[in-house]
Amino acid sequence: MIRFVALALAAGLVWAVVAASGRVPPESAVTNRPVQVAEDGYSSSNTCRACHPGQYASWAGSFHRTMTQVAAPGTVRADFNDVTVAAVHGRPMRLTRQDGRFLAAFDDPDWDGQGTPPRIDREVVMTTGSHQQQIYWYATGRQRLLGQLPGAYLIAERRWIPRRMAVLHPPGDPVYSETGHWNGVCIDCHSTHGKAKTSAPLGTEPTARLVADSTAVELGIACESCHGPGATHVAANRSPWRRYGLHLSRSADATIVQPARLDPKRAAQVCGQCHGIWEFATGAAERRAAAEGLPFRPGDELAASRFVAQPTVNGGSAAMQTLLAADTGFVRDSFWPDGKVRVSGREYNGLIESPCFVNATTADRTLTCGSCHTMHQRPDDPRAVTEWANDQLGAGMQSNAACIGCHPAIGADLPRHTRHAPDSSGSSCYNCHMPYTTYGLLKTMRSHTVSSPSLTETTESGRPNACNLCHVDRSLGWTSAALGRWYGQPPATLTDDQERVSLVLLMALSGDAGQRVIAAEALRWSPAQQVAGTWWMAPPLAQLLDDPYDAVRFSAGRALASLPGFDGFAFDFVAGPRARRQRQLEAMRAWDARPRSAAPVDGAAVLVSPQGRLQVDAMLRLVRQRNNRRMLLRE
Secondary structure (H helix, E strand, O other): OHHHHHHHHHHHHHHHHHHHOOOOOOHHHOOOOOEEOOOOOOOOHHHOOOOOHHHHHHHHOOOOOOOEEEOOOOOOOOOOOOEEEOOOOOOOEEEEEEOOEEEEEEEOOOOOOOOOOOEEEEEEEEEEOOOOEEEEEEEOOOEOOEEEOOEEEEOOOOEEEEHHHHOEOOOOOOOOOOOOHHHHOHHHOOEEOOEOOEOOOOOOOOHHHOOEOOEEOEEOOOHHHHHOOOHHHHHHOOOHHHHHHHHHHOOOOOOOOOHHHOOHHHHHHHHHOOOOOEEOOOHHHHHHHHHHOOOOOOOOOHHHOOEEOOHHHHOOOHHHHHHHHOOOOHHHHOEOOOOOEOEOOOHHHHHOOOHHHHOOOOHHHOOOHHHHEOOOOOOOOOOOHHHHHOOOEOOOOOOOHHHHOOOHHHHHOHHHHHOOOOOOHHHOHHHHHOOOOEEEOOEEEOOOOOOOOOOHHHHHHOOOOHHHHHOOOOEHHHHHHHHHHHHOOOOOOOOHHHHHOEHHHHHHHHOOHHHHHHHHHHHHOHHHHHHHOOOOOHHHHHHHOOOOOHHHHHHHHHHHHOOOOOOOOOOOOOOOHHHHHHHHHHHHHHHHOOOHHHOOOOEHHHOEOOOOOEOHHHHHHHHHOOOOOOOOEOO
16 A cells, blocks of 8 residues: 555656646636536546545556646657658648647648648647557647647657558548547547537538537546546545445445446446447437437446447347448458457457357356456556556466466366467467457557467458467468367368468468558567567568558568567658668568578478578469458557
């Protein structure tokens, strides 16, 4: 508790410094962005701090808190000190600071006239994201309606990229306006009890006519997002006798929702309200939510107020068909053909497909979000809050302890189950049962559908299995033999290429854009590099440096730079075709100049001859078979 109190004091100090800087005016004085208003029984996280200092401190250190923030010196991650940014849509973007304000000059994204769009100067008033990327929103002058800067800032890379390149997006699509997007869409999950209050639902009238008077109880995901409105709880617990009585009796407090006390499926829905693919059940429900906020409260049945897309259950429903009919590609591409979720940030849709969730017979053996993740760091967790905040896993949940609690017999003799050495990556429950098959934020993430590796998941849906995502130099034929020998799985009917050629290589050369980016990320994954060796990986990654999809090029360049001999390999994924192809040639020359002794005797599965030469004709044949269907994968 001492440690948590110290963290709470530190969190309070941060807020005090920001307030003292004079950069953040009181909400009552703000007219050009969504404002924070405590209403409808909500009281804001500020009322939680006094009684729950430890929980407040860990929340204050989380990326949930900083999901949406007022633009201020302590929140803006990019450099605005008289900087010109070239890598955005249109002409260069100019960033400056003036009297504590953040200003940007750029081409008007809402220009619908002919010729070159006019330059506009706007004040950046709000940010979204603080972990992977940061998006910047500017005041449009139309009440609280926000526009979005045409560039996104990658935090780890410390660079700007065109906003549309931050997701896997079909090449050649025109740049569309994001004006009003935060007000009409992001507000639902990137704030607490947000109300869009736009003049019309987004997309139903020209952007130029939109206005908004958007409000939220808090910008960012705060205490009441998970615990429900807290005003009644705060008022009731002003009495110390009530507080001490509840503490001593260990009774539940009926004035607030504690997700840990909910049944597992309702507890998961608290997370699923945002980490899911869903839509309003009716247009009337959407209009009501825009005016009054989403009706869901923690503890409610999620499906009672919205349609949760689950193709294996409701894929043929009228609601799903309506959703797909209005879809721009995101919903359709968000699922693999077998109904498993394909995009990150939608873990709830993955969880509810898991046997550990669906088939559990008792509450204490039902897998739910809280089985592994925790919204508040425990006092006995030795990790720094910054380390915990990365994925908010509970103490020890990075290991097999997350699964062995419910599967003790497997834990007692792990190699018998895994057929791998106990300390190897092949004996990690996560690696085999939650492989990296979802994508978003320019990287792959673990599937949250807990499943066992099989050939059919790959041959029937195109979703890579866990075996081949680790043994990236092996074919489906090799995997089929291993799964048959170890677990009695029947052999699959495979094509000649599937029988002989590495699955990840096939995905990199012939797969759709989503498969290609997963292949690039798999070749960057340290356990895969250790298992398969890196000597052969440069050619397929070099091929992807000129991929039509920006996101694929980004992952390929980053993966190539992780290989021995390519340390610091500089590649600009937003550069033009000529520059990209020049870097391709340079990468291939560097690989071809390596010592031939680096190649093993048998490189047939990765299309390298016994002499260490690339089988160029075979590779080009696979490239010509590439699946070029248009794809949209976004978080």
